[in-house]
Amino acid sequence: MSNPKSRNVLAIAAATVATGVLAYLVYFDYKRRNDSQFRKKLRKEKKRVNKTVAEEKSQSAASDTAPSDTELLREALEQVKSEHVPSTSEEKETYFMTQVSMGEQLASQGPSLHVPAAIAFYKALRVYPTPVELIMIYQKTVPEAIFKLIIDLTNLDAAARISNYYNCFPPKSMNVEIKSNETGRKIMLATKDIAAGETIYKEFPVVAVLDADLESSGKYCSHCFRELQDSDSSAIRLSEDVNSLGSSYCSEECLNNSKTQSTSLLFTLESPLPPELPTSEDIDNEGRKAAQAKFVEYLQKEKRAGPLLVARFISRQVAVETAKLVKKDAPMQTNDFTTADGGDYMLVDHMERFRYLEVQPKEEELPLIANVLQKTLPGLEQFVTKDRYTTLVGKMLYNAIGVGSRDDKPESTARPEDQEKTRTPVGTQKQVGAAFYTLSSYANHSCAPSAKLTFPSGTTELHVVASKDIKMGDEVSVAYVDVSPAEGESIADARRRRRVELARGWRFACPCELCEEEGKDLTKEEKGHESEEKKDESKVEFEDLERGMEQQGAAEKSAEVE
Numbered sequence: 001m002s003n004p005k006s007r008n009v010l011a012i013a014a015a016t017v018a019t020g021v022l023a024y025l026v027y028f029d030y031k032r033r034n035d036s037q038f039r040k041k042l043r044k045e046k047k048r049v050n051k052t053v054a055e056e057k058s059q060s061a062a063s064d065t066a067p068s069d070t071e072l073l074r075e076a077l078e079q080v081k082s083e084h085v086p087s088t089s090e091e092k093e094t095y096f097m098t099q100v101s102m103g104e105q106l107a108s109q110g111p112s113l114h115v116p117a118a119i120a121f122y123k124a125l126r127v128y129p130t131p132v133e134l135i136m137i138y139q140k141t142v143p144e145a146i147f148k149l150i151i152d153l154t155n156l157d158a159a160a161r162i163s164n165y166y167n168c169f170p171p172k173s174m175n176v177e178i179k180s181n182e183t184g185r186k187i188m189l190a191t192k193d194i195a196a197g198e199t200i201y202k203e204f205p206v207v208a209v210l211d212a213d214l215e216s217s218g219k220y221c222s223h224c225f226r227e228l229q230d231s232d233s234s235a236i237r238l239s240e241d242v243n244s245l246g247s248s249y250c251s252e253e254c255l256n257n258s259k260t261q262s263t264s265l266l267f268t269l270e271s272p273l274p275p276e277l278p279t280s281e282d283i284d285n286e287g288r289k290a291a292q293a294k295f296v297e298y299l300q301k302e303k304r305a306g307p308l309l310v311a312r313f314i315s316r317q318v319a320v321e322t323a324k325l326v327k328k329d330a331p332m333q334t335n336d337f338t339t340a341d342g343g344d345y346m347l348v349d350h351m352e353r354f355r356y357l358e359v360q361p362k363e364e365e366l367p368l369i370a371n372v373l374q375k376t377l378p379g380l381e382q383f384v385t386k387d388r389y390t391t392l393v394g395k396m397l398y399n400a401i402g403v404g405s406r407d408d409k410p411e412s413t414a415r416p417e418d419q420e421k422t423r424t425p426v427g428t429q430k431q432v433g434a435a436f437y438t439l440s441s442y443a444n445h446s447c448a449p450s451a452k453l454t455f456p457s458g459t460t461e462l463h464v465v466a467s468k469d470i471k472m473g474d475e476v477s478v479a480y481v482d483v484s485p486a487e488g489e490s491i492a493d494a495r496r497r498r499r500v501e502l503a504r505g506w507r508f509a510c511p512c513e514l515c516e517e518e519g520k521d522l523t524k525e526e527k528g529h530e531s532e533e534k535k536d537e538s539k540v541e542f543e544d545l546e547r548g549m550e551q552q553g554a555a556e557k558s559a560e561v562e
């Protein structure tokens with residue numbers, strides 16, 4: 001496709017393709033082979049199609065002052081969006097077939113029915129699990145003029161989706177909104193007055209990973225991070241035969257949630273799909289076990305959260321999308337924003353908006369994960385390309401928040417630049433694990449923050465609590481690092497410590513009021529000591545590795561242009 005617009009469509013559609021594909025195709029195939037009711041329904045739909053085509057034809061003959069195609073497309077898009085979108089796989093299949101045959105019949109009636117034909121094809125595209133493939137099929141099969149109209153519709157829709165995202169996310173009940181500041185960076189603002197001590201919002205993580213030395217220790221729940229006591233009779237400690245990672249859980253509920261969200265796919269020999277969906281019978285369980293064992297060995301050797309956060313994130317995408325295939329509505333169970341209300345957004349829509357630092361994962365990492373995916377859901381591994389994996393690791397690490405607190409973490413032997421850092425006011429060295437939160441990823445840092453990250457239930461459930469009175473429209477900021485001076489640490493030393501950490505870990509020179517105020521009071525000698533922090537901050541300018549804004553800026557720009 002040489003048309004730049006169609007490349008845009010491909011890029012957007014490609015991002016959404018990696019999710020429900022596999023299970024949907026398996027399910028679709030199964031239905032086609034086994035369900036005679038389904039075929040009957042299709043025949044009935046066909047009659048309805050014929051009737052609609054006849055009506056469109058007579059309407060088109062009657063109108064001689066036709067509006068332009070673009071106006072028609074815009075109107076049609078509004079209309080399509082207000083229509084009910086089928087939610088179950090079965091309804092989607094019927095809808096898909098109906099729209100495609102309607103499109104074909106309208107297309108065969110000549111140019112006067114090109115616009116309604118394109119709309120019908122476009123409607124089919126909305127429910128098809130692999131839109132890129134369908135666009136490619138359309139390109140080969142649909143008349144060129146209609147294909148162009150389909151692409152125009154897709155671009156109009158993509159632009160609307162991009163620009164509407166922050167109107168739908170976060171939901172109003174979170175008491176915050178995400179806006180761009182004058183430099184184009186995203187900031188979190190309060191949408192009402194909040195008193196000091198009040199909880200602004202609560203959030204569950206999309207994925208979480210216990211620190212490597214704790215995962216198979218039996219001391220913490222691998223899903224919610226609750227601390228387990230030896231005497232805890234409800235604790236479930238799994239052997240490596242059952243769960244390759246040797247994880248423990250505080251309850252059946254956590255065990256089941258963990259299985260559904262990622263563990264069945266990554267670390268067991270169970271089916272990772274909902275029970276309603278058939279799985280292939282010729283799964284190579286020996287191969288599956290061996291692939292999992294190698295991945296676990298790597299995780300234990302490397303002791304880094306990044307690869308497991310990403311593997312769990314990919315599995316979570318499969319879980320979210322396959323759940324939608326079998327349930328009429330897949331309601332948001334918890335505030336983890338795997339779906340966003342008010343809009344038709346998915347995990348990838350959130351993910352593509354996050355900033356990240358470019359990292360270089362080790363060469364062997366991706367093949368290990370791909371092997372685990374391939375052995376269980378063959379084909380899934382193809383969606384995890386090297387580029388996509390690298391970006392995901394970067395995003396996970398840049399946005400992860402350190403959860404919990406402990407004092408017995410072994411000192412890392414990795415070089416400082418290779419150590420993973422999380423945003424935590426108690427310091428990564430004290431965390432129990434790392435978790436990735438959709439909304440809280442947007443919170444910016446301040447050394448005198450207006451809010452704090454807390455975990456009052458001793459789990460990964462994050463409560464963001466106001467540390468001071470916050471007025472509607474004020475920024476909600478948090479501390480990425482320990483901002484309180486340690487015992488015996490001077491104000492100047494504390495200032496330098498946190499600024500160096502921010503420059504090295506998050507690549508920005510902290511512009512907050514506290515840094516500015518404290519900077520004024522530095523003695524001549526203390527100013528002399530600033531060289532270390534200045535060295536790190538200057539690197540930020542010279543080798544800015546941060547990514548995200550330029551892509552997002554481009555996407556928003558294209559939305560405005562459209």
Ligand SMILES: C[S@@+](CC[C@H](N)C(=O)[O-])C[C@H]1O[C@@H](n2cnc3c(N)ncnc32)[C@H](O)[C@@H]1O
Nearest residue numbers: 185186355399441442443444445506507508511
């Ligand atoms: C996890 S993101 C936070 C959300 C981000 N502002 C955005 O636009 O999506 C972390 C990055 O935001 C930027 N950031 C956070 N707090 C900042 C601050 N106080 N001043 C300048 N940049 C900040 C830094 O580039 C940092 O590496």
